[in-house]
Structure formats: structure tokens, C-alpha cells
Amino acid sequence: MNKDSIFRFLLSTAALLVLLFTAGIIYALVSRSTEAFQEYGVWGFVGNAEWDPRSATEEYGALSFILGTLYTSFFALLLCIPFSLAVALFNGEYYKGKKISSAVRSIVDLLAGIPSIVYGLWGFYTLRPLVIALGVSAQGFGIFLSSVVLAIMIIPYASSLSSEFLSMVPNNLKEGAYSLGATQIEVVQYISLPSAGSGIVASYILALGRALGETMAVTMLIGNTNRIPRGLSDTGNTMASVIANQFGEADGLKLSSLIAIGLLLFIITAVINLIAKLIMKKISLI
Amino acid sequence: MKAILRLKEVSVSYTPGKNAVDKVTTDIYPNTITAIMGPSGCGKSTLLRAINRMHDLYANVQTTGEIILKGRNVLEMDPMEVRRMAGMVFQQPNPFPTMSIYDNVLAGYTLNGIRLGKNEKEEIVEQSLQSVALWDEVKDVMTKRGSFLSGGQQQRLCIARTLALKPEVLLMDEPTSALDPISTNKIEELLLQLKQQFTIIIVTHNMSQAARISDNAMFMYLGELVEHGNTTQMFTKPRNKRTEEYLTGVFG
Ligand SMILES: Nc1ncnc2c1ncn2[C@@H]1O[C@H](COP(=O)(O)OP(=O)(O)O)[C@@H](O)[C@H]1O
Ligand SMILES: [Mg+2]
Numbered sequence: 001m002n003k004d005s006i007f008r009f010l011l012s013t014a015a016l017l018v019l020l021f022t023a024g025i026i027y028a029l030v031s032r033s034t035e036a037f038q039e040y041g042v043w044g045f046v047g048n049a050e051w052d053p054r055s056a057t058e059e060y061g062a063l064s065f066i067l068g069t070l071y072t073s074f075f076a077l078l079l080c081i082p083f084s085l086a087v088a089l090f091n092g093e094y095y096k097g098k099k100i101s102s103a104v105r106s107i108v109d110l111l112a113g114i115p116s117i118v119y120g121l122w123g124f125y126t127l128r129p130l131v132i133a134l135g136v137s138a139q140g141f142g143i144f145l146s147s148v149v150l151a152i153m154i155i156p157y158a159s160s161l162s163s164e165f166l167s168m169v170p171n172n173l174k175e176g177a178y179s180l181g182a183t184q185i186e187v188v189q190y191i192s193l194p195s196a197g198s199g200i201v202a203s204y205i206l207a208l209g210r211a212l213g214e215t216m217a218v219t220m221l222i223g224n225t226n227r228i229p230r231g232l233s234d235t236g237n238t239m240a241s242v243i244a245n246q247f248g249e250a251d252g253l254k255l256s257s258l259i260a261i262g263l264l265l266f267i268i269t270a271v272i273n274l275i276a277k278l279i280m281k282k283i284s285l286i
Numbered sequence: 287m288k289a290i291l292r293l294k295e296v297s298v299s300y301t302p303g304k305n306a307v308d309k310v311t312t313d314i315y316p317n318t319i320t321a322i323m324g325p326s327g328c329g330k331s332t333l334l335r336a337i338n339r340m341h342d343l344y345a346n347v348q349t350t351g352e353i354i355l356k357g358r359n360v361l362e363m364d365p366m367e368v369r370r371m372a373g374m375v376f377q378q379p380n381p382f383p384t385m386s387i388y389d390n391v392l393a394g395y396t397l398n399g400i401r402l403g404k405n406e407k408e409e410i411v412e413q414s415l416q417s418v419a420l421w422d423e424v425k426d427v428m429t430k431r432g433s434f435l436s437g438g439q440q441q442r443l444c445i446a447r448t449l450a451l452k453p454e455v456l457l458m459d460e461p462t463s464a465l466d467p468i469s470t471n472k473i474e475e476l477l478l479q480l481k482q483q484f485t486i487i488i489v490t491h492n493m494s495q496a497a498r499i500s501d502n503a504m505f506m507y508l509g510e511l512v513e514h515g516n517t518t519q520m521f522t523k524p525r526n527k528r529t530e531e532y533l534t535g536v537f538g
Contacts, residue, residue, distance in 0.1 A: 172378055173383070178340065178343055179340065179376075180369065180373075180394040181394065182398065186399065190382075190393075191382060195383065197384075
């Protein structure tokens with residue numbers, strides 16, 4: 001065998017191994033969650049808000065955590081929109097190509113590099129007392145605190161992609177608008193944002209995907225409660241945090257239920273990412 | 287006749303101390319077509335874009351001198367007002383792809399935050415599209431995107447979009463250079479019609495186009511206005527040697 005074919009062989013093997021790992025993860029998730037799904041049925045498991053590990057009344061359902069995940073992620077997304085849009089407009093429109101914009105970009109990228117556990121600590125020791133002082137909740141833990149930290153964590157993902165899309169808006173369109181007497185804010189409103197619109201939406205969907213699966217910081221801040229949160233100030237659990245909080249002391253049906261939640265989370269995140277990718281693919285075809 | 291636009295010692299520089307347009311002085315008369323000619327890089331676009339203050343969009347571009355539009359110095363006016371008075375058509379047709387044909391025509395109003403009644407809108411759209419001879423071609427596809435039209439139609443839509451604001455002058459930067467001969471022809475005919483209502487300044491690379499449609503011509507070279515005057519006179523008896531060389535194709 002010559003060098004070329006050895007190299008080609010190594011490449012294909014590595015690629016194949018990655019495929020096998022993925023398949024292996026999916027297989028493990030599916031096979032180990034079967035027990036829970038057989039016990040309750042898929043919809044019985046997804047639609048049940050009870051999570052009761054006491055052996056006499058043992059019963060497991062994912063609904064509380066699905067809703068907990070949706071509440072925290074969407075509220076985080078909502079909080080993140082004004083900031084990431086501002087950063088995106090700053091970098092992609094107002095200070096496009098300027099030194100200050102690459103400085104802002106680096107700082108925002110820095111946010112993306114902070115480990116989740118550090119966000120968790122910061123949320124725990126700095127933000128939680130603030131949340132208590134604001135009177136949102138007595139302990140500070142809960143959906144609100146988690147969402148605020150999540151929002152900050154996903155700003156880099158939402159803003160860097162959307163500023164990319166904003167800066168791709170053709171200059172001749174903007175000049176066309178300026179030549180009709182538009183001001184900069186009118187150009188942003190009527191030309192740049194609509195032109196970059198679907199790209200910006202795709203960036204937010206990707207950011208949402210990050211928020212859905214984010215584990216460590218949320219686990220530290222959400223309050224580990226196994227029921228449907230009654231509001232933003234309530235405690236709860238997300239799909240990721242319930243697994244992180246409870247897998248250590250779980251076995252049997254409980255463990256299978258936790259793995260089933262992991263499988264569901266995997267599916268939701270994959271679908272969300274797929275939607276974002278499809279939107280972006282459609283844009284690049286235009 | 288009184289000039290509608292007077293340029294007095296207009297200079298534009300992209301880098302300090304280096305004029306891309308150097309002390310251009312000329313008068314433009316109402317209801318005429320003026321062609322700006324000259325080799326690539328001589329400052330035609332730069333001069334045209336000084337008139338509607340496009341250079342304000344970019345830092346470091348300096349414009350000096352006086353540009354008097356209808357008695358007012360453009361350089362001391364609000365640039366947004368200037369741009370509504372001096373409409374611009376670009377080399378590459380640039381209809382707004384997120385807007386319908388209808389909304390493209392009205393974009394000047396939307397972009398300026400001017401609200402119009404439905405009747406007023408319909409009237410402006412029809413009138414503007416009529417005047418660029420596009421009405422019959424698009425009146426049944428008004429809700430389609432502007433980018434759905436052919437290149438020539440797109441350019442006429444862009445002209446309609448500027449005409450909708452009823453400007454004093456129309457600034458056109460090589461508006462037909464991206465178009466096929468038939469579309470070019472159509473736009474040339476159109477300009478001859480439009481000069482009855484508007485004053486047109488057109489940058490062109492195409493000498494026969496300048497000869498066909500312009501009343502007056504300006505010949506620029508290295509940022510300077512070398513010669514300006516009646517088109518026929520310039521083409522038959524150019525006063526300057528550079529002009530003659532350019533027109534006879536010695537350089538270009
Ligand atoms: N944005 C710019 N920055 C720096 N220099 C420029 C810019 N645009 C044009 N120039 C320079 O100014 C001169 C005139 O350019 P331009 O007006 O575009 O010429 P024309 O339209 O006659 O081809 C050229 O030397 C060109 O390189
Ligand atoms: Mg040019």
C-alpha cells in the first residue's frame with residue numbers, strides 16, 4: 001500500500017468510527033429507555049406530569065421537565081433577543097468593518113468560551129442574591145434565575161450569526177435606500193432587518209437549541225423541583241437538569257425514565273437544529 | 287435660461303490631499319440631459335455622488351466647493367432632503383428584494399416614514415410605472431417581488447421608484463451598462479421622454495449613447511472637467527486635445 005491509500009484508509013476508518021459512536025449513543029438511549037416507554041407508552045410518559053420516586057407510589061412522567069425546559073429556554077430567548085440584536089446591529093451594520101466592532105466581537109466570543117460551571121457559580125453567588133433582593137422569589141432559585149443566566153450564555157450564539165447575516169446585506173440595496181432619502185434607522189428597519197430576517201431567525205433557533213440542552217448552570221440554579229413550574233419565580237427542573245440532579249441515585253424504572261428524558265431531549269434539540277439548518281440552506285440558495 | 291444645478295469648484299477626496307474630483311465648475315440647465323464621459327477612474331461616479339451627498343455615508347470622504355440646487359447649497363442642506371430632490375439610479379439594478387413591485391415604487395415614501403392614503407398610493411404607483419413604460423408589463427403582477435423581473439424591467443422599476451418622489455434632477459450612474467441592447471434602447475427612449483419633466487445627468491461609458499441622447503456633455507480626465515458644452519459641438523469640434531483623443535478612441 002502506498003502512502004495515499006493508507007491515509008485514505010485511516011480517514012475512512014475515523015469517519016466510520018464517528019458514525020458508529022453516534023449510532024451507539026442512539027442505540028444505548030433507545031434500548032435503555034424502552035422499559036419506561038413500555039411501562040407508560042410514549043404519550044403516557046410524555047404527557048404525565050407526575051414524578052414520584054417513592055417505591056409505594058412510584059410513577060414517572062416527563063411533562064414537568066419538558067415544560068420546565070420550554071419555559072426556561074423561551075424566556076431566556078426572549079431576554080437574549082434585545083441584547084443580541086443590539087450586538088448584531090452594532091457589529092453588522094453600524095460599526096461594520098470598524099476596529100471597535102472586532103473588539104466587541106472578541107468580547108462576545110469570550111462569553112461563549114466561559115465554562116458552564118463558571119456561569120453557574122456566578123449565577124449562584126452574584127445573581128441569586130440580586131434576585132432575592134428584587135423580591136422575585138425567597139430563595140432566588142428557579143426558572144427566572146436560570147433563564148437570566150441562560151440568556152447571557154446564548155447571546156454570543158444568537159448575535160455572532162445574526163451579525164454575519166446583517167453584514168451580508170448587499171451594500172447596493174442600502175445605498176438604494178439612502179438615495180431615496182432614508183435615514184440609517186429607516187434603512188435598518190426596512191432594508192437590513194427584512195433582508196437578513198430569516199438568517200436572524202435561524203440564529204435565534206440555533207441559540208434556542210443551545211439553551212434547551214444547557215445543563216450545568218441550570219442544574220445549579222433551577223431549584224430541582226419535580227413538578228410543573230407555576231410561574232417564572234417558581235423552582236423546577238429542565239430535562240437536562242433532572243437527569244443531572246437524579247441519575248446518581250437512580251436505578252430500574254427511574255433510571256430508564258431518566259434515559260427516556262435524555263432521548264426526548266436529544267430528539268427535540270436535533271429537530272430544532274435541523275429547522276435552523278433548513279432555513280439557512282434556503283437562504284444560501286437565494 | 288437659468289441653471290437648475292450649479293457646480294462651483296467642486297472637489298472630492300477619498301484620501302486627504304488627493305482629489306478624485308478636482309475643482310469642477312459647470313451649470314446644468316433644466317429639462318436637459320447631460321452626459322458625463324471619460325475614461326474609467328476619472329471621477330465620474332465620484333462627482334455624481336457628490337451631488338446627492340452619497341459621500342456622507344462614508345467617513346473620510348471630503349467634498350468642498352458649492353453645489354447649488356434650485357438656489358440652495360446642497361452641502362449645507364439636510365442630506366435626506368437633498369437625496370429626495372436628486373434621485374439616483376445605479377449601475378446595477380437594485381430593486382428591494384423583500385418588497386413587492388408595488389412596494390418598491392412606494393419605497394421612497396415608506397423609507398421616509400410618509401404615510402399615504404390608498405388612492406394616493408395607487409395613483410403614484412400607476413403614474414410612476416406609466417412614465418417608465420412598465421405599467422402594462424407589471425400591472426397584473428404587482429404583488430410579486432421586484433427581483434422577479436428581467437434586468438431591464440428591474441432598472442425601469444428603479445427609475446420609477448426615484449420618479450415617485452418627484453425629484454428635481456435624476457442622477458444616473460451608467461444605468462444601462464448591465465443591460466442588453468434592447469433594454470438599453472428602451473431606457474434611452476424613456477430618458478428622452480422624461481427630460482420633459484426632469485433634468486437628467488447620466489454617467490456613461492458609451493459614447494454613442496451620449497451622442498444619441500444628451501444635449502450637453504462633460505468630459506472628465508484625472509478628476510478634472512476638461513471640456514463641457516453642447517454634445518453635437520463636442521463630438522464634431524472638440525476644443526481640447528484630450529477630448530478629441532478620447533472621442534476618437536485613442537484611449538478609453
Ligand atoms: N471608495 C473609494 N475609496 C477610495 N478611492 C476611491 C473610492 N471610489 C473611487 N475611488 C477613486 O477615485 C477615483 C475616481 O473613481 P470613480 O469616480 O469611481 O471613477 P469613474 O466613475 O469615472 O470610473 C479613482 O481613482 C478611484 O480609484
Ligand atoms: Mg463609475
